[in-house]
Amino acid sequence: MIERSDEERALIAEAERLFPTSTRCLTFDPELNFCVGKAKGSHIWDVSGNEYIDYLLGSGPHLLGHAHPAVLEALRTVPEGGTSHLIINEHAVKLGQKIVEHVPCAEMVSFHSSGSEATFFAMRLARVYRKRDKILKFEGGYHGMNDYAMMSNQWTMGSPPYPKAVPNTHGIPRALNGQVLIAPFNDLEATAAIISEHEDELAGVIIEPVQRTFEPKPGFLKGIREVTANFDIPLIFDEVVTGFRMGLGGAQAAYGITPDLCAIGKAISGGLPLGVLCGRQDIMAIANPKRRLQMLPYSMQTGTFSSNPVCTSVALALIAELEKPGVYERLEEVGTRVRDGLRNAIADSGIEACVTGVPSVFEIWFTKDAPFDHRSAKESDFYKNIRFSDLLLQQGVLKAAEKFFISAVHTDEDIERTIEAFHVSLDQLAKEIS
Ligand SMILES: Cc1ncc(COP(=O)(O)O)c(C=O)c1O
Incomplete structure (x- = not known):
């Protein structure tokens, strides 16, 4: 359960007053907007102290996690x-x-x-x-x-x-x-x-x-x-x-x-x-x-x-x-496990969705056939993608409604918690659209 402190609410309000550009992830729920307090490894915390497993990773740079x-x-x-x-x-x-x-x-x-x-x-x-x-x-x-x-x-x-x-x-x-x-x-x-x-x-x-x-x-x-x-x-x-x-x-x-x-x-x-x-x-x-x-x-x-x-x-x-041995092997392993977990959760939920990409960067698409270019991607329901990202965030998993970025420092526990969050979020989404 995410709780937002008055201090963080004031920072978010001030950011909205000061900055014309949105640096936030797309969300349907303004309550999910947050201001970063700190980040370390595969995790990020907001100013109120809520912790998230991070698959945004600053939009990709943190292949070895934050603050390496x-x-x-x-x-x-x-x-x-x-x-x-x-x-x-x-x-x-x-x-x-x-x-x-x-x-x-x-x-x-x-x-x-x-x-x-x-x-x-x-x-x-x-x-x-x-x-x-x-x-x-x-x-x-x-x-x-x-x-x-x-x-x-x-x-x-x-x-x-x-x-x-x-x-x-x-x-x-x-x-x-x-x-x-x-x-x-x-x-x-x-x-x-x-x-x-x-x-x-x-x-x-x-x-x-x-x-x-x-x-x-x-x-x-x-x-x-x-x-x-x-x-x-x-x-x-x-x-x-x-x-x-x-x-x-x-x-x-x-x-x-x-x-x-x-x-x-x-x-x-x-x-x-x-x-x-x-x-x-x-x-x-x-x-x-x-x-x-x-x-x-x-x-x-x-x-x-x-x-x-x-x-x-x-x-x-x-x-x-x-260059150290094992880094890319671990990255591949993490990405494959998270991606397979997402595919299994899709299958279990009965939702029409698929996954594209490589182990270290991939995405979910709410469409029957996996897209392969811009026009086929437009068949996908992007609103469901935003809702899915919101549901994940509520459970402490951060991704942008565009991509999962994987790091080599996501832990086995991160992977398990993420896959659990996939199941809960997709089951919830399936209920909402049925
Ligand atoms: C493929 C690709 N090229 C170029 C850029 C632009 O890079 P930057 O945001 O560092 O200007 C991005 C940023 O997301 C990107 O994904």
């Missing part, structure tokens, strides 16, 4: 040498080496402050490399908040004919009309046809290798790789979610498909603001400022906080933890 000792140790020691200098530092160099060691496409690396920045600069690099403007992305794919990315993402309502894009926010300049082309995820034939038709205008193709929680169908990524390589169009993997989550080499290593460029974020830096762009040497080198002096095509992509020692040292410390 290695992260705290780096934060205790490194800032004594200064927090940002603009000039490179030892931690950034070592992190660059680690990324090149683990991520198949990485020959060169640049550091930024968020996933949105990394995808933004990836698309700019592709434009300079190709001397063309248009970017192809997939319907329902999310690449952050930059104007080029905020097109036909997961919040898109209509179904215009491909390759027409729908902006997902007001405020995108009309000048971008027609600059982003849209293809259906998991439909190689349709995508290849759009790429072939527009090859002479395309600067790059950007894709989440696992789009939200839709796994690529066998042969899909390979086919996209082949058609882009045929036309020498840079293929950009957005691995902001899958990077270091689906293994040290991310989805590209897991599926054996090497893109030209890749954006990484979230799990690499344990909650510190770091975005990584990496990829082929000949494309990445276009960002070298010497090229400006040489009057060569150049992509400018610096930032005040890029490569700062705090974020890069935390990422290095985390990678050292991730």
Whole structure:
């Protein structure tokens, strides 16, 4: 039973007065809104002291749980040498080496402050490399908040004919009309046809290798790789979610498909603001400022906080933890048990629902057939998803109505309590809709 203190109620009210943006999970019950008091490992507490098993994990970064000792140790020691200098530092160099060691496409690396920045600069690099403007992305794919990315993402309502894009926010300049082309995820034939038709205008193709929680169908990524390589169009993997989550080499290593460029974020830096762009040497080198002096095509992509020692040292410390034997095996085990538990609870409740994704990040959909792209996902009843998340939260299990993020530090007891909460919540939901 969740009890909310007056202190927490006052903080929530003040947040609503001060902040125009909602940083809360979607809920039907305002009483479930909370203000974080603290978080440790796989658990999070609100200011009133209610405890939740956390499958939101800050929207993905905490693969090894909140406040991991290695992260705290780096934060205790490194800032004594200064927090940002603009000039490179030892931690950034070592992190660059680690990324090149683990991520198949990485020959060169640049550091930024968020996933949105990394995808933004990836698309700019592709434009300079190709001397063309248009970017192809997939319907329902999310690449952050930059104007080029905020097109036909997961919040898109209509179904215009491909390759027409729908902006997902007001405020995108009309000048971008027609600059982003849209293809259906998991439909190689349709995508290849759009790429072939527009090859002479395309600067790059950007894709989440696992789009939200839709796994690529066998042969899909390979086919996209082949058609882009045929036309020498840079293929950009957005691995902001899958990077270091689906293994040290991310989805590209897991599926054996090497893109030209890749954006990484979230799990690499344990909650510190770091975005990584990496990829082929000949494309990445276009960002070298010497090229400006040489009057060569150049992509400018610096930032005040890029490569700062705090974020890069935390990422290095985390990678050292991730490299230890057994970490990814445990992550896979936790995810498989929670996901199987969810599937069993669905079957027992008689509710029409299914689960998509990989063990470390997956989702429930209230529809008969498992979705595989944006349009099939629209068959799902999202209201039931929000209600399910509310019912889980009432029992001390936190997830966003979009994804379950798994960590390697969820305990066996967490798993058991979570599966119990699945049964109670789905049985309750079944009663409500019968
Ligand atoms: C696949 C993907 N790309 C890019 C982003 C944007 O990253 P950030 O929120 O760090 O800007 C996100 C964030 O959720 C994401 O899931």
